[in-house]
Amino acid sequence: MRNLELPGRSPAHATQAMASTSNTLSTFAALDVLKSGGNAMDAAIAACAVQCVVEPESTGIGGDCFCLYAPGGSDKIVAFNGAGRAPKAATPEWYAGQGITRIERQSPHSVTVPSAVDGWDRLLRDHGTKDLGELLQPAIRYGREGYPIASRVSVDMAKQANIIAQDENMARVFLKDGKTPAVGSLHHQHALANTLEAIAKGGRDAFYTGEIAEDIVGYLQSKGGLHTLEDFASVEGTYVEPISSDFRGYTVHQCPPSGQGIIALLLLNVMSGVEAGDDPLDPERLHAEIEAGRMAYHDRQCYVADPAQADVPVEWLLSSDHADELRGQINPAKAMANMSNIPGPSHKDTVYITVVDKDRNACSFINTLYYNFGSGLMAPKSGVVLHNRAMGFSLDPDHPNCIAPGKRPMHTIIPAMVSKEGKIVMSYGVMGGEYQAYGHMQFLTRMFDFGLDIQQSMDLPRVFPDPETGNLQVESGLAKNIVDALKAKGHTPVPAAKPIGGSQAIWIDWDDGVLTGGSDPRKDGCALGY
Numbered sequence: 001m002r003n004l005e006l007p008g009r010s011p012a013h014a015t016q017a018m019a020s021t022s023n024t025l026s027t028f029a030a031l032d033v034l035k036s037g038g039n040a041m042d043a044a045i046a047a048c049a050v051q052c053v054v055e056p057e058s059t060g061i062g063g064d065c066f067c068l069y070a071p072g073g074s075d076k077i078v079a080f081n082g083a084g085r086a087p088k089a090a091t092p093e094w095y096a097g098q099g100i101t102r103i104e105r106q107s108p109h110s111v112t113v114p115s116a117v118d119g120w121d122r123l124l125r126d127h128g129t130k131d132l133g134e135l136l137q138p139a140i141r142y143g144r145e146g147y148p149i150a151s152r153v154s155v156d157m158a159k160q161a162n163i164i165a166q167d168e169n170m171a172r173v174f175l176k177d178g179k180t181p182a183v184g185s186l187h188h189q190h191a192l193a194n195t196l197e198a199i200a201k202g203g204r205d206a207f208y209t210g211e212i213a214e215d216i217v218g219y220l221q222s223k224g225g226l227h228t229l230e231d232f233a234s235v236e237g238t239y240v241e242p243i244s245s246d247f248r249g250y251t252v253h254q255c256p257p258s259g260q261g262i263i264a265l266l267l268l269n270v271m272s273g274v275e276a277g278d279d280p281l282d283p284e285r286l287h288a289e290i291e292a293g294r295m296a297y298h299d300r301q302c303y304v305a306d307p308a309q310a311d312v313p314v315e316w317l318l319s320s321d322h323a324d325e326l327r328g329q330i331n332p333a334k335a336m337a338n339m340s341n342i343p344g345p346s347h348k349d350t351v352y353i354t355v356v357d358k359d360r361n362a363c364s365f366i367n368t369l370y371y372n373f374g375s376g377l378m379a380p381k382s383g384v385v386l387h388n389r390a391m392g393f394s395l396d397p398d399h400p401n402c403i404a405p406g407k408r409p410m411h412t413i414i415p416a417m418v419s420k421e422g423k424i425v426m427s428y429g430v431m432g433g434e435y436q437a438y439g440h441m442q443f444l445t446r447m448f449d450f451g452l453d454i455q456q457s458m459d460l461p462r463v464f465p466d467p468e469t470g471n472l473q474v475e476s477g478l479a480k481n482i483v484d485a486l487k488a489k490g491h492t493p494v495p496a497a498k499p500i501g502g503s504q505a506i507w508i509d510w511d512d513g514v515l516t517g518g519s520d521p522r523k524d525g526c527a528l529g530y
Contacts (some may be wrong), residue, residue, distance in 0.1 A: 041363050170385070239414060258409065354429060439464075
């Protein structure tokens, strides 16, 4: 338990049902659905739709979704990959012919075909109890009548002002006198509300065919994009088989590639052989986590791709032999200079939501635009902000993650669950783009190695070895002597540009029937139950 004399928040406790999201309006929307008889899937999608309006920099209907769903709390988990695919005309040869060597963020080429709405529709039809049109009503209302800008939302928006200003449609909605909305101000998204209402009336086809699709495709094509109406009409997410690893007597479940959940499991496998010690912030412990993270993300960059179009060595990545190899490379005294000796196989932002209902159906749900405001492109009539997930592709034709027609990029968003003895004991997830796999390891090791409660495990200061720059991102809450000790080991600490990630989790106590939830203080949300 935390020191109650110090600032902080306690875990939430309830017996009937619970929801945890990164925005209070979203959490309340989920609870309203639960109290009206809806199940966990219904509540998660209603909450997500609200966040697509009230947390528009983090998520939207122009993005993707992934889901793990445990009917009745069983460990027979349903996994869904709602990642968008590259246009059918997208080939590495086309990009090479255009002289494009890198997919830029604010270009049409960063946009894969958005798959979130298709995922919502499919998951509700198969596992929900309420109609999508009914569940979209709170989101429509906030778009039309307005919603107050929350603290983290205001900060994230302000940091994207330059990106917003470069797209006239974005600027029209999110800038006034050159500034983004202030915290506590009332903001509206009328065009998005109209689009959501069209989906409520016409279902998922209203998004993927007709005027909305024409608006999005026409705008992307006007900027040189390869997207077609056929690409939109053919969108279909896929059910996949979850992958898992054991850690400290529990089983951790993830979606398989094309997501990076396999890297979260790899990190846990490596850390399972590292002695915990007494303090999760001890520099020696952090050093081991950082080095494990650097090596695991090297594997991610080399091997994680769409298994439908590339050979992803899942069995090898999750093998105990590979975890032992990586762990053996960690020098307790010094950071590894480069990753060139890492053994190979022998042959940016998001919202996360978790809900548990009265029947103990558990939903672990994540929806994304990737970077804040994604590509920074908004379709002019529909008000749909488009994600930038195609930046996850390589343009190297020899790379397993090279762009190809209809291919899904390596994806960062990863919902997760933990089970024991055939039942789900926790539904959880971590936000924060690249950070997510590393964040899963940090969250679970702080719970299971150090005995922190579900909220304390989120609250502690975070570090992250940035795979793009090689620097060690450090939150301001980490003591200077710890930062200095990490620097002395050869790491390059830099202040994190913004709070690192976010998280939500709900623990199920099957014996007493109690639900315990946590919600990350780095965001604006909360865990609530009844």
